[in-house]
Amino acid sequence: MGALRRVGVIAGYEWRRALAKKKVLALIILAIAFQTLIMVVFSQLVVGAFFTVEFRSLIWIVGVSEGQGLFFPLIAIIVAGGSMAEEYEHGTADILLSKPVRRVEYMWGKLLGGFSLLATVEALITFVGVVLSLWFFGAQSGLQFAPLMFLAIVYSSLIFFSLSFMFSEVFRGSTLAMLGAFGVLIASSVISPILSSLYSMTNQQSYLYLSKGLPTWAATNFPSFLMSKLITVPSTVFSVGDLGDLYQAALIIAVYAIVFIVMAAFRLLKSDVTKKAG
Amino acid sequence: MASHPVLNISNVTKYYGKFKALDSVSFSVDKGWVYGYLGPNGAGKTTTIRIMLGLLKPNQGEVQITGANPSKDPVQAFRSVGYASELPTLQTFFTAEQLLDFMGKMFELPTQTRKEKTRQLLDLVGLKEWGKKKIGTYSKGMVQRLSVALALINDPMVLIMDEPTIGMDPEASVHFRSLFMNLAKEGKTIFISSHLLDEVQRICTHIGMINKGKIVFSGPIEQVLEAFTQQWVVEAELEKVTESIVSSLKAFESVSDVKVDGNRLVIELKEKKDVRGEISSEIFRQKGVLLSLNLHKITLEDAYLQALKGGQ
Numbered sequence: 001m002g003a004l005r006r007v008g009v010i011a012g013y014e015w016r017r018a019l020a021k022k023k024v025l026a027l028i029i030l031a032i033a034f035q036t037l038i039m040v041v042f043s044q045l046v047v048g049a050f051f052t053v054e055f056r057s058l059i060w061i062v063g064v065s066e067g068q069g070l071f072f073p074l075i076a077i078i079v080a081g082g083s084m085a086e087e088y089e090h091g092t093a094d095i096l097l098s099k100p101v102r103r104v105e106y107m108w109g110k111l112l113g114g115f116s117l118l119a120t121v122e123a124l125i126t127f128v129g130v131v132l133s134l135w136f137f138g139a140q141s142g143l144q145f146a147p148l149m150f151l152a153i154v155y156s157s158l159i160f161f162s163l164s165f166m167f168s169e170v171f172r173g174s175t176l177a178m179l180g181a182f183g184v185l186i187a188s189s190v191i192s193p194i195l196s197s198l199y200s201m202t203n204q205q206s207y208l209y210l211s212k213g214l215p216t217w218a219a220t221n222f223p224s225f226l227m228s229k230l231i232t233v234p235s236t237v238f239s240v241g242d243l244g245d246l247y248q249a250a251l252i253i254a255v256y257a258i259v260f261i262v263m264a265a266f267r268l269l270k271s272d273v274t275k276k277a278g
Numbered sequence: 279m280a281s282h283p284v285l286n287i288s289n290v291t292k293y294y295g296k297f298k299a300l301d302s303v304s305f306s307v308d309k310g311w312v313y314g315y316l317g318p319n320g321a322g323k324t325t326t327i328r329i330m331l332g333l334l335k336p337n338q339g340e341v342q343i344t345g346a347n348p349s350k351d352p353v354q355a356f357r358s359v360g361y362a363s364e365l366p367t368l369q370t371f372f373t374a375e376q377l378l379d380f381m382g383k384m385f386e387l388p389t390q391t392r393k394e395k396t397r398q399l400l401d402l403v404g405l406k407e408w409g410k411k412k413i414g415t416y417s418k419g420m421v422q423r424l425s426v427a428l429a430l431i432n433d434p435m436v437l438i439m440d441e442p443t444i445g446m447d448p449e450a451s452v453h454f455r456s457l458f459m460n461l462a463k464e465g466k467t468i469f470i471s472s473h474l475l476d477e478v479q480r481i482c483t484h485i486g487m488i489n490k491g492k493i494v495f496s497g498p499i500e501q502v503l504e505a506f507t508q509q510w511v512v513e514a515e516l517e518k519v520t521e522s523i524v525s526s527l528k529a530f531e532s533v534s535d536v537k538v539d540g541n542r543l544v545i546e547l548k549e550k551k552d553v554r555g556e557i558s559s560e561i562f563r564q565k566g567v568l569l570s571l572n573l574h575k576i577t578l579e580d581a582y583l584q585a586l587k588g589g590q
């Protein structure tokens with residue numbers, strides 16, 4: 001019970017630390033502004049075959065998931081990238097870790113604090129997305145699945161959140177951690193479609209496996225794979241995968257997250273707490 | 279009297295790469311002691327403190343604080359420990375009240391206790407008016423004061439302080455020295471690392487000296503003064519120094535040498551014994567007029583320098 005309470009105290013601290021950063025707040029505001037802009041633009045493009053009645057009634061999915069592409073991973077990377085590293089950079093790790101708290105409790109507090117903050121941001125994005133869809137496009141279908149969509153997006157964000165968190169602890173420098181995670185996100189986003197194209201051209205399975213093994217495949221496709229199992233939608237709304245793809249994506253996210261978290265824990269538990277330079 | 283070590287460092291060795299920062303360091307601090315930890319820059323003081331706090335892992339040896347190993351069981355080890363670091367960098371996004379409250383939560387203090395302690399401690403360290411202001415707006419001295427308040431939030435049994443008065447103005451330093459002495463009177467054990475030898479001599483009951491990663495002395499402060507005293511010296515200022523005064527003093531059995539420096543005599547003694555009575559009588563007998571007579575005992579600074587020389 002004491003351990004859980006200590007994790008909770010550190011998690012609360014992590015919320016305050018992350019929200020004190022202007023760049024996190026700016027990104028949250030930007031994400032919502034971008035989401036609003038997309039919906040406004042879509043509402044002006046109501047003609048054409050693309051905007052069928054069916055599509056209009058499912059536009060909430062676009063509203064909820066559009067931030068998943070860029071802003072949400074960015075928020076995840078920034079929140080997690082500063083989580084451990086900034087305590088070393090500012091010299092505050094000494095103060096926190098010389099208190100009655102185990103290092104593993106400290107790490108879980110940081111991890112859960114940052115992740116719950118991220119989930120709250122996504123809850124806000126989901127809520128705004130649904131409200132905007134109703135506002136601009138009228139009645140929506142399948143809205144009962146919005147909470148599930150929210151959970152799927154939060155789950156899929158685990159990959160880049162835990163990657164950035166791991167870099168944060170391993171490098172103990174926030175800029176390096178954020179750049180590292182962002183670099184992986186960009187590289188994976190570029191390489192994955194190339195591999196998919198190569199697979200289409202050559203039909204060699206190895207390209208497909210490699211493409212699926214990259215972090216962006218699971219992170220970006222998991223929510224849409226899940227929704228395509230729940231609602232019948234045209235593939236223009238989101239990628240449709242079979243049940244196997246859904247399970248693979250879920251498994252890949254879990255494996256990546258576990259590996260990254262274990263690496264972060266190993267570094268924290270096995271090494272000295274480095275002192276602030278200078 | 280039975281020994282009750284609350285802090286025990288046993289045979290601790292620490293390497294940074296190939297550099298041996300601590301070499302089989304051992305000492306213990308009993309309940310109620312005020313232990314001053316001295317050493318030149320780079321001697322290993324901060325490394326020792328960081329090992330005591332579980333921030334660094336020793337390559338060899340063991341540390342026990344209040345009976346627990348801080349690396350293995352920090353919850354038990356730090357429950358009754360307060361730590362104030364040298365020129366601390368605190369969480370600037372908090373106000374002093376918020377940070378004290380957060381630290382109180384880390385020690386599982388109830389809400390009401392946290393509120394009361396926060397108010398008392400801000401008053402104690404002279405930051406009452408600053409409690410609601412962000413720490414980012416504080417001066418270095420104010421951060422140092424707040425750091426001491428944070429170290430006291432859990433009413434600790436053991437206080438570990440690394441250069442606690444550095445960055446404070448003289449008035450604040452005096453206030454905090456008196457605070458530490460009061461805490462010692464309350465029975466708290468204080469471990470204090472400092473460069474200010476005068477401060478250590480005034481506050482501490484025991485000292486440890488470290489040089490090049492090795493402990494060169496650990497024990498009661500009187501013992502270190504005794505152990506490293508090479509010589510006692512009597513300084514006499516006369517109206518006029520005559521040959522007869524000098525030769526008669528040189529003939530004293532307890533005097534090893536007499537040096538003349540204008541109207542001042544530097545009388546070096548063979549033993550650590552106060553012979554000012556005999557010296558003044560002899561000067562009077564030789565018709566000398568004595569203006570002042572001082573026995574120069576060794577200061578902690580002298581002992582410290584001697585100890586470092588010995589350790590080299």
